[in-house]
Amino acid sequence: MEIELVKVQSSDIELNTPLPFSIFTFEQSLLLKKNTIVTTEKQLNVLLEKGVYRNLTEQEIELRDALKQEPDQKKLQTNPFTAIAYCNQKLYPLFQDLADQKAENVQSRLAKIAELLRVIIVFDPNAALGAIHLLGCANNYAVIHSIYTAVLSGLLGRRRQLSDEDNELIISAALTMNVGMLKLQDQLYQQDSPLTSEQRQQIIEHPKQSVMLLKKAGIESRDWLAMVLHHHEKNDGSGYPNKLSGGAISEGAKVISLADIYTSLITGRKYRAPILAHDAIKSLFAKRGNEIDEQLANQFIRETGIYPPGTFVGLQNGEIALITKRATVKSSKTSGPYALALVSPRGAFYREPQKRDCGVALYKISKPCSAPKGFNVDQANKFWGY
Numbered sequence: 001m002e003i004e005l006v007k008v009q010s011s012d013i014e015l016n017t018p019l020p021f022s023i024f025t026f027e028q029s030l031l032l033k034k035n036t037i038v039t040t041e042k043q044l045n046v047l048l049e050k051g052v053y054r055n056l057t058e059q060e061i062e063l064r065d066a067l068k069q070e071p072d073q074k075k076l077q078t079n080p081f082t083a084i085a086y087c088n089q090k091l092y093p094l095f096q097d098l099a100d101q102k103a104e105n106v107q108s109r110l111a112k113i114a115e116l117l118r119v120i121i122v123f124d125p126n127a128a129l130g131a132i133h134l135l136g137c138a139n140n141y142a143v144i145h146s147i148y149t150a151v152l153s154g155l156l157g158r159r160r161q162l163s164d165e166d167n168e169l170i171i172s173a174a175l176t177m178n179v180g181m182l183k184l185q186d187q188l189y190q191q192d193s194p195l196t197s198e199q200r201q202q203i204i205e206h207p208k209q210s211v212m213l214l215k216k217a218g219i220e221s222r223d224w225l226a227m228v229l230h231h232h233e234k235n236d237g238s239g240y241p242n243k244l245s246g247g248a249i250s251e252g253a254k255v256i257s258l259a260d261i262y263t264s265l266i267t268g269r270k271y272r273a274p275i276l277a278h279d280a281i282k283s284l285f286a287k288r289g290n291e292i293d294e295q296l297a298n299q300f301i302r303e304t305g306i307y308p309p310g311t312f313v314g315l316q317n318g319e320i321a322l323i324t325k326r327a328t329v330k331s332s333k334t335s336g337p338y339a340l341a342l343v344s345p346r347g348a349f350y351r352e353p354q355k356r357d358c359g360v361a362l363y364k365i366s367k368p369c370s371a372p373k374g375f376n377v378d379q380a381n382k383f384w385g386y
Contacts, residue, residue: 004055004056005024005028005053005054005055006053006054006056007051007052007053007054008023008047008048008052008053008054009140009186010044010048010183010186010187010189010190012054013038013044013047013190014190015038015039015040015041015044015190016037016038016039017037018034018035018036018037019032019033019034019035019036019037019038019054020034020057021034021054021055021056021057022034022054022055023036023047023052023053023054024052024053024054024055025050025052025053026051026052026053028053031047031052032047041191041193044190076116077116077119077120077123078120078123078124079120079127079381079386080120080123080124080127080128080130080131080384080386081127081131081135081380081381081384081386082381082386083116083117083120084120084128084131084132084135084144084147084151086116087113087116087117087147088140088143088144088147090109090113091113091143091146091147091175092140092143094106094109094110095142095143095179095182096182098176098179098182098213098214098217099179099182099183099213101213101216101217103217106214106217106218106219107217107218107219110172110175110176111168111172113175114150114168114169114171114172114175115168117147117150117151117154117171118154118164118167118168118171120151121151121154121155121158122158124384125155125158125326126309126324126325126326126384127309127381127384127386128151128155129151129155129304129308129309129310129326130309130310130324130380130383130384131310131380131381132148132151132152132263132266132310133266133277133308133309133310133311134310134377134380135377135380136267136274136377137189137267140186141185141186141189141267142178142181142182142185142186142189145178145185145263145264145267146174146175146176146177146178147175148259148263148267149174149177149256149259149260149263150171150172150174150175150259151171152259152262152263152300152304153170153171153174153255153256153259154167154170154171154174155303155304156255156258156259156296156299156300156303157170157171157252157255159299159302159303160251160255160299166252169221169223169224169227169252170227170252170255170256172224173223173224173227173228173231173252173253173256174227174231174256174259174260176210176214176219176224176228177207177210177227177228177231177256177260178206178210179209179210179213179214180205180206180207180208180209180210180211180212180213181202181203181206181209181210184199184202184203184206188269189269189270190270191269191270191271192270192271193271204240204241205241207228207229207230207231207232207240207241208229208241210228210229211225211228211229214228223250223252226250226252226253227250227252227253227256229241229242229253230242230244230249230250230253230257231253231256231257231260232257232260233245233248233249233253233257234257234291234292235249235254235289235290235291235292235293236290236291238291239257239291254292254293254296255296257292258284258292258293258296258297258300259300261284261292262280262281262284262300265279265280265283266280276311276368276369276370277304277307277308277310277311277368278306278307278311278368279368281301281304281306281308284297284300284301285297285301304326305323305326305327305337307323307337307358307365307368308323308326309323309324309325309326309337310322310323310380311323311368312368312369312370312371312372313339313358313365313366313367313368313369314365314366314367314368314369315339315341315356315358315362315363315364315365315366316361316362316363316364316365316366317345317362317363318344318345319341319342319343319344319345319354319356319363320341320342320343320369320372321339321340321341321342321343321356321358321363322339322340322342322353322383323337323338323339323358324338324339324340324383324384325337325338325339327358327359336357336358336359337358337365338355338356338357338358339355339356339358339363340353340354340355340356340383341353341354341355341356341363342372342375343372349372349374353383
C-alpha cells in the first residue's frame with residue numbers, strides 16, 4: 001500500500017528528541033524508524049540534502065481528516081483555532097510553490113486566507129490572541145510565524161480603523177513578507193550556532209527576494225509590494241534594506257514590522273526560549289519613539305493588553321490562571337482582564353476552571369508566569385468555548 005508522505009523540513013526534526021514519524025527515501029524505502037534520535041547538525045543536514053520524506057503524524061492525520069470534512073466556511077470563521085490550523089495547512093504548499101516559482105492563482109488563494117483571518121479577528125479577537133500565544137511554532141515555523149504576524153497586524157489595523165479592504169491588504173503582505181527566505185527561516189529556527197556571513201546577507205536581502213517572487217507570481221499591488229519590501233525598516237533609520245526612517249516608511253509596513261518583532265519574541269528559537277508576552281510588551285514599550293513608531297506601539301499595547309489572552313498569570317490569592325479576555329472599559333470604569341483559574345493556591349489543577357475578574361482585589365494579577373506543568377495545549381480552544 002502506498003504511504004502518504006510529505007517532504008521533511010528542517011523544522012520537523014528536533015535534535016536529541018525521538019522522531020514522531022518514520023523517514024523514507026523518495027522511493028518510499030524506510031530510512032529511519034519512528035523514535036530514532038538525530039543527534040547532530042551534520043546528520044540533520046545529510047537528511048535534508050538527500051531530500052527525504054516522512055509519514056504524517058497522528059495529529060496531522062486527524063487535522064487533515066477534520067479539514068476535509070469542513071469546508072464549512074461559517075465554521076471556520078467562528079473558530080479562530082480551527083481557522084489558524086486551516087491557514088497553516090493551505091499556506092505551506094503555496095509558499096513552497098512561491099519559493100520554487102511554480103505558484104498559480106496566488107492572489108486569489110491568498111485573498112481567501114487574508115479574508116478568513118480578518119473575519120476571525122472581528123468575530124473573536126480574544127480567542128485569536130489566545131491561539132497565537134498558546135499554539136506555538138512546533139512545525140512549519142516560517143508559515144505559522146507569518147500567520148501570527150498577519151493576525152496581529154490585522155488586529156492593529158482594525159484598532160486604527162482601516163477599511164476591510166486595506167486591512168486585508170496588510171494581512172496579505174504580512175503573510176508573504178518572508179517568502180524570500182522560506183528555507184532559511186526554518187533552518188534558523190532549529191539552529192543554535194551563530195549566523196554565518198552568508199546567512200546574514202540572505203536575511204538582509206530577503207525583503208527584495210520576497211518582492212521578486214511575488215512579482216513573478218503576478219502580484220502587482222504597489223502598496224502590497226512596498227509593505228513587504230519595507231517590513232524590516234525601523235522608525236529611527238536603523239533597519240534594512242534601504243535604511244528608511246519616519247514618514248518614508250508606509251503605515252502598513254510599520255504595522256507589520258511591529259507585529260513581526262512581537263511574534264519573534266514570543267515564539268523563540270532553538271537557541272533561546274520564548275519570552276513571556278508581558279516581557280515582550282515591555283520590550284516594545286521601551287523601543288517606542290526610537291525603533292518603533294510611538295503611536296503604533298501604544299495602540300498595539302492597548303489592543304493586546306499588558307497581559308494578553310492566551311498568557312498565564314499568578315493571582316493575588318495564589319492561583320495560576322489563563323487570561324481569556326482583555327480588559328474592558330465602560331464609562332470611566334475598567335474591568336478585567338478576565339481569566340480562568342486552572343491551578344489552586346495549593347498547586348493542584350481544579351477539576352473545572354474557575355472564572356476570575358482580575359479587576360477584583362482578591363484576583364488581581366501579581367505576576368506573569370509560564371504554563372503550569374501538566375497543562376494540555378491541545379485542549380486550549382475549549383477555554384474560549386470551542
